[in-house]
Amino acid sequence: MSETSIFQSLHSGLQKALEKLQLPTPTEVQQQSIQPILDGKDVMVSAETGSGKTAAFLLPIIHKLLEKPSRHTSTRVLILAPTRELARQINKHAKDLTQFTPIKTGLIIGGAEYKYQQSIFRDNPEIIIATPGRMLEHCEKESADLNDLEYLVIDEADKMFEMGFTDDVQAIAGYCNSERQTLLFSATLKTKGIRHLTDYLMDEPEAIVLNTFEAKNDAIEQFIITADDLNHKEKLTQWLLANEEYRKAIVFCNTKEQVDRLGGLIRYHKIAAGTLHGDISQSVRNHVMTQFRDSKIKVLIASDVAARGIDVKDIDLVINFDMAHNAEDYIHRIGRTARAGETGTAISLISHREWNLMVTIEKAISGKFQLRTIKELQGKYKGPKKLKASGKAAGSKKKKDGAKKLTAREKKRLEKKQGKKSAAPAQSNKPKKKFGAVLVDTGEAPMKKKS
Numbered sequence: 001m002s003e004t005s006i007f008q009s010l011h012s013g014l015q016k017a018l019e020k021l022q023l024p025t026p027t028e029v030q031q032q033s034i035q036p037i038l039d040g041k042d043v044m045v046s047a048e049t050g051s052g053k054t055a056a057f058l059l060p061i062i063h064k065l066l067e068k069p070s071r072h073t074s075t076r077v078l079i080l081a082p083t084r085e086l087a088r089q090i091n092k093h094a095k096d097l098t099q100f101t102p103i104k105t106g107l108i109i110g111g112a113e114y115k116y117q118q119s120i121f122r123d124n125p126e127i128i129i130a131t132p133g134r135m136l137e138h139c140e141k142e143s144a145d146l147n148d149l150e151y152l153v154i155d156e157a158d159k160m161f162e163m164g165f166t167d168d169v170q171a172i173a174g175y176c177n178s179e180r181q182t183l184l185f186s187a188t189l190k191t192k193g194i195r196h197l198t199d200y201l202m203d204e205p206e207a208i209v210l211n212t213f214e215a216k217n218d219a220i221e222q223f224i225i226t227a228d229d230l231n232h233k234e235k236l237t238q239w240l241l242a243n244e245e246y247r248k249a250i251v252f253c254n255t256k257e258q259v260d261r262l263g264g265l266i267r268y269h270k271i272a273a274g275t276l277h278g279d280i281s282q283s284v285r286n287h288v289m290t291q292f293r294d295s296k297i298k299v300l301i302a303s304d305v306a307a308r309g310i311d312v313k314d315i316d317l318v319i320n321f322d323m324a325h326n327a328e329d330y331i332h333r334i335g336r337t338a339r340a341g342e343t344g345t346a347i348s349l350i351s352h353r354e355w356n357l358m359v360t361i362e363k364a365i366s367g368k369f370q371l372r373t374i375k376e377l378q379g380k381y382k383g384p385k386k387l388k389a390s391g392k393a394a395g396s397k398k399k400k401d402g403a404k405k406l407t408a409r410e411k412k413r414l415e416k417k418q419g420k421k422s423a424a425p426a427q428s429n430k431p432k433k434k435f436g437a438v439l440v441d442t443g444e445a446p447m448k449k450k451s
Contacts, residue, residue, distance in 0.1 A: 027052035074145035111282035132168035327364035
């Protein structure tokens with residue numbers, strides 16, 4: 001089937017929406033995923049951030065719902081996402097695609113009023129998009145009815161596992177119709193535990209691997225700048241946001257406290273910035289994201305909780321104030337830029353504590369970070385000096401080489417070591433007392449055995 005015919009075979013309402021959204025042809029993940037889903041197969045897909053994977057599962061599902069309308073059933077589609085922001089993004093995308101159809105969606109996430117969400121279930125939308133914790137709560141309290149469920153979708157499965165939602169997902173699956181079709185999308189299928197999840201949820205799934213998270217995104221220039229300490233990092237970030245050319249930028253920190261601190265500092269220096277982390281209320285999150293999308297603020301400072309759910313156009317610059325904890329999180333962070341065929345820049349600020357982590361991530365993504373300096377803010381730390389072979393490694397090499405000639409320094413060190421050995425006091429011949437399983441040299445004369 002040709003690229004255009006995949007979209008042309010979809011329901012006319014979907015084609016009209018795709019035309020309005022200016023999406024004339026499918027992306028690679030859509031090209032490879034839509035037909036197997038239409039064929040009714042369980043599918044697990046590995047695809048990078050920004051590849052169009054949300055539409056890859058929404059389009060065929062909506063098409064099949066429209067082909068077989070059923071107004072007298074409960075929830076027909078459940079889409080689980082690990083974060084509120086990602087759930088909101090999926091809900092928005094679903095509304096865009098269903099705007100010329102009668103299909104309705106509902107959003108069930110933490111931070112929203114529970115009674116209001118109960119009314120969403122009573123309205124009986126065909127598609128529910130939810131975070132696992134809140135959805136499980138509705139299942140346990142019998143607000144949700146999943147007996148007629150036709151499609152279960154797990155998005156960002158690797159993050160779901162990493163955030164500890166695997167048990168919740170499995171529990172929710174227990175409330176679902178066993179005859180459902182299950183779809184799983186992830187940045188990688190290699191994450192420990194993913195296989196266990198697929199074995200539990202899926203029936204002979206078809207694997208579609210377009211890439212792995214280790215693959216380097218060539219559309220993103222990746223730099224590191226060495227930093228002395230926290231204060232130095234803050235100055236570097238302020239300079240970059242004031243001097244780099246970008247339409248929008250995201251700065252990632254590893255803690256909520258650092259997000260708030262940096263946000264205050266950046267705003268103090270007259271740069272319009274918003275903050276986003278797990279402790280911020282849903283209404284404030286919505287307000288910040290709306291301002292960011294509408295370019296009322298150019299800079300968003302966020303924690304990793306928000307990393308997977310931010311899908312905003314015109315992000316040119318990503319700054320890792322703190323280096324990501326692992327390669328997967330790093331890829332998802334920088335994946336906020338260079339979307340839809342554009343290019344972007346990622347800059348990581350690396351202290352001496354983060355150097356080894358940076359090297360590990362560099363190897364994992366099979367890339368090479370470019371070292372960059374800012375003349376006005378050059379620090380003392382330039383990266384580790386050339387490390388000499390450790391004593392253990394050097395020793396084993398000497399044993400292997402055997403005939404290797406010793407240097408004058410090595411000879412002197414060896415002579416000194418041998419001198420210490422010869423000067424060591426002779427071991428006592430006096431007997432040792434046994435305490436438990438330990439022999440202790442007491443220095444006492446042997447005791448005579450009592451008669």
